[in-house]
Amino acid sequence: MCVPPATIDLSTQANIDQVETTHLHFNWIVDFENQNLHGSVVLDLTTLVDNVDKVVLDTSYLYIKSVSLGKENLKFRLAERYASLGSALTIDLPAVEKAGTNFQLKIDYATTEKCTAVQFLKPEQTLGGKHPYLFSQSEPIHGRAMIPCQDSPSVKVTYSASVTSHLPVVMSALQTGIDEDVDAGNGLKTYHFSQKTTIPSYLIAIAVGNLVGKEIGPRSTVWCEPEMIEQAAWEFAETESFIATGEALLTPYEWGRYDLLVLPPSFPYGGMENPCLTFVTPTLLAGDRSAVNVIAHEISHSWMGNLVTTNAWKHYWLNEGWTVFIERKILGRLNGEPTRQFEALSGLKALQESVDLFGKDSLKTVLNPDLRNGADPDDFFSKVPYEKGFNFLYHIEKVVGGPSIFEPYMKAYVEHFASTSISTQDWKDFLFDYMEKKHGQQMVEKLNTIDFDTWINKPGMPPVDPKFDTTLADACFDLAKRWDSARNTDNLSSFSAKDIENFSAGQKIVFLEKLTDTEPLPHHFIEKMDQLYNFTPNHNADLRLRWQQLCLMTSYEPIYPEVVKFVTEQGRMKFVRPLYRLLHQAKNGAQLAVDTYLQHKSFYHPIAAQLIEKDIGLVKSMY
Template sequence: MRFSAPVLAFTVPFLMGGCTTAGPADTARSIAPILTTEQARDEFTYAQPTEARVTHVALDLDLDFEARRVQGTATLDVTAAPGADEIVLDSNGLLIGGITDGRGNALGYTIGESVPDKGEPIIVELGDSGGASSRKIVISYASGPDAPALQWLDPEQTAGGEYPFVFSQGQAILNRSWIPTQDSPGIRQTWEARITAPRPLTVVMSGIRQGQPTDVGGGRRAFEFAMDNNIPPYLIAVAAGNLEFADLGPRSGVWAEPEVLPAARQELGDTEQLIEAGESLFGDYRWGRYDMIVLPPSFPYGGMENPTLTFLTPTFIAGDRSNNGLIAHELAHSWSGNLTTYATWRDGWLNEGVTSYIESRITEEVYGKPRAEQEYALSYAALANAVEENGADNPNTAMRSPAAISPFDTVGEAIYDKGTVFLRTVENIVGRERFDAWLTQWFDAHAFQPVTSEMFLADMRANLIDGDSDLEDRLMLDEWVYGTGIPSNAWQPEATAFAAVDDAVAAYARAGTLPATRTWEGWTAAEQRRFLEELPEDLDDTDLAAMDRQLGLSRSGNNEVLFLWLQAALRNEYDPAVPQAEAFLARVGRNKFVEPLFRALWATGDWGRPVATRIYARTRGGYHSFTRGRVDAVLGYEGAGG
């Protein structure tokens, strides 16, 4: 299907202008548009933003580590259409104490029925506005027990073992469990916050810190932050613990527990180079600072691109910067995902696929073309494997997800890897210089705005293809975005990217010949991963013992490599790997590693299921709610979802 005309975003008229609100600097803020096309409809919010929408959130909250909740107030700036008498907010278990207008007058509200995952609506009466379209509402509230966005850690779950820790994870739709707002990526908002925590804990957030912390009595300190760029609400993030900071450059640094900070600082030493590479390719970095925080191991993802403060798993630390593609990826979100953001979860590739492509370009600039080509080959192989496993006609292999799919249930390879291959294909058909110019103007034209696949393709047709029917046919745009499987014009990885490794794989498959120890140790982490990913599925104890002895797999300091070794060992019921797998699953909470290892154990039946059950009973409490939910489903855990 082709769009004969570039039908873009419709902006509701009452939302087009700017407004002045009492923010951190009392400055005028522009209001990001609301998209009203069918493609921009978000099924996972209760909000009705064409009637009334949140434009700014001001939080004044206390972190209560004993009760494991946040409590305080959220003041929302609301813009409403003429005649609108209510606003609908998203909640997931929030405990509401009362709601008033900006003058302290009580406002009526009702809380609707809760739907699993989605939560419940809060319908707030707006009261008499005196004809003004802008107004404020103040919500007194606390997060409910076990709010899924918040991970509260006991001291023994941290590196130091002395102080508690908390962090939030808002994507996809979890922030509604600690912030009462319209929790949809298409409803961009500015925000500010004042957060108190007990001494000596330090609070950090995904905004610019305002001044120094202040003593508020009772052994507590207050920290203030502001974000004056319109962002999707899932990017509001907080963390607090025994944290120290190290500079990495004039606009970058890293937070971590003191025990982790030296290794984190060393691993992240290329950060300024990565930022400069991104700017040289796709325009200015527009967020002021690029800081990071290395969280305790229970963080469920590799990284989360919270503006000004990327959240990172400690599992990326390898001692040789071999996993710094993760940093390039999270940084790349500063252009794709944070600057331009999908309006709905169905367009996940607009964030992750575009970002993965930019990651590869930044990697090439800083680490060289061979490393970038190897990582592209791994990405292509992951996509091909996913299509084979799911079926080439499976709708979940389309980049634009089916309308009914949950944002938690998408096929990652269709969003990350297929998006990467798509843009690499376009780049090689039209030429890098021409493609870079187009992609840069896309970011400039839609900065701090929600976008859809429809808009992306329309812009590409208008500003890149420009009426060239032959180029249109060669690019196969609609087949890439809306079709399943891998289109026939996909750009293939360089055949030489893993030539030596693929020869070694063939030698092992043919005669059981392993690479020499010196050869293995000279390979890059990507080459080691390629070898392990291409191994035969079925290996016996003799094979696995020889492999570990010669390649030192169980001693690897790279968690990506160690994970692949454990996965192969467990699926083949290799008893010597069980203690190491148990230790690994006890110290790592990253779902990329945790869920597949439990799947491998469970799939073996009688051998692995008792092992999985025993390990999970010990480790489940330390995992994030997202990881618990995924593994609960694999193991049929009694009380799943708790």
């Protein structure tokens, strides 16, 4: 067993205080028959201290064949697994006497069937049904299941890759060429990639399948299976406007391309901000562009998270809180400030639900959580870093005097920390330093009125009421209040389909969210609402979630088949986890939840599967 060293990042076992990786090069073969990636990785390393005699890397369920330094094979040993952090790979070196010495290690290895970073899909699990598919998902600490590496966001590297496959390959890098072995006649091609901007290991990503691309902007292509290419291209046609607005708010977009990959339905997230190639869920294909706000979020990661990165998962809010803040700035610029306020209201509701789920005193609701003793960062995944982080920044913006003062600071923040990894203390120090230099001691005094310790280190909801503008939400709140009040008279005659005919998809969702704050509605209310508003057949995934939540909270059994259908046709954790939990809690729903999950377990991404099992009691969570 290898316990993590006392470093800034408690989620790595690598000796990042002694050696630093600067570049990775992969030579991979995609093996669909054996469901693995095999080949080698070459690590460019630099010693940080004198007298380094070993390199310790993170791994998880990898098969390590050999390690070499030039022509010399090196001794190595793989430790027993330590909690969620995997097995440390210790490589013995000839003593390196001087700090600043550069050297290369080559590791021949393969992923295994227990790999949590790569999901292999059979042809029948894809949309086209004819070809297999694979995709990776490494955030937060699953990169070590695909690559023996220093799997810490504090280490940022460039990378290159040569990947051999009989199906098209895309990666979180720019493609530099394709070689085809015509003489072999086996249909194999080798795809070459290069990522010249430094990134942490969790952003190294790959997907392989029957992929086609279509241009949707001057620097954007959407990739997916051919069966959905036209729908995807239409849905994401406004991508360039999001990029350009982000540039106007911050700094020039420096990644070259902003492509999108629409993944098969089992992808567990709404989007993953892999550089040059954002991975997105097909649940965004609502047919009316009502769900594309996720693209504004992932584009914002190009600056917040990808360019300026947290140096440990304890400070994850620096990635996500900032990204939500910029996402809503973009939406406000494009659609007006009331839209930003409306989105913030909805986010506050989601934050309250996370706090209610964990408990207001739970350490999982702390902005800077404690990740000691091998804690799994996945167990802390919730809306807390996103929405509590957003509210923190929103509050600071108000205290310092509004956007005219705060927006120049945002740009300076990105310029100052670009291509680095930072902590919450780094962020706070720069905030005070910038505000004092630009606006004097009076601004520092304003900042000192903020209770930073409570915001950052204490559990529960934000310590201040954000007082968001409710202009776009008032009609939703009023309609929800009418339905809630109607239970007193049991008279539903005043409701009609016209109630929501002018509502946007977002307003319908907020209406349903507000009703989940009330006592569960009687079953005949639910039935009448569906007759009038036609919620059950709606294709907007967020609306389906809220409607099904409302029904499950009152154990409305006619919705159970729709819930089963929804949680088995897609694997996005935002949807499947709360619905599995509520179905498990509903009357006559517990066994149905367990049976449904067990029957479809192989459909879900390994990360999602692990968490769903905890949600419905199949596995006990340690935290």
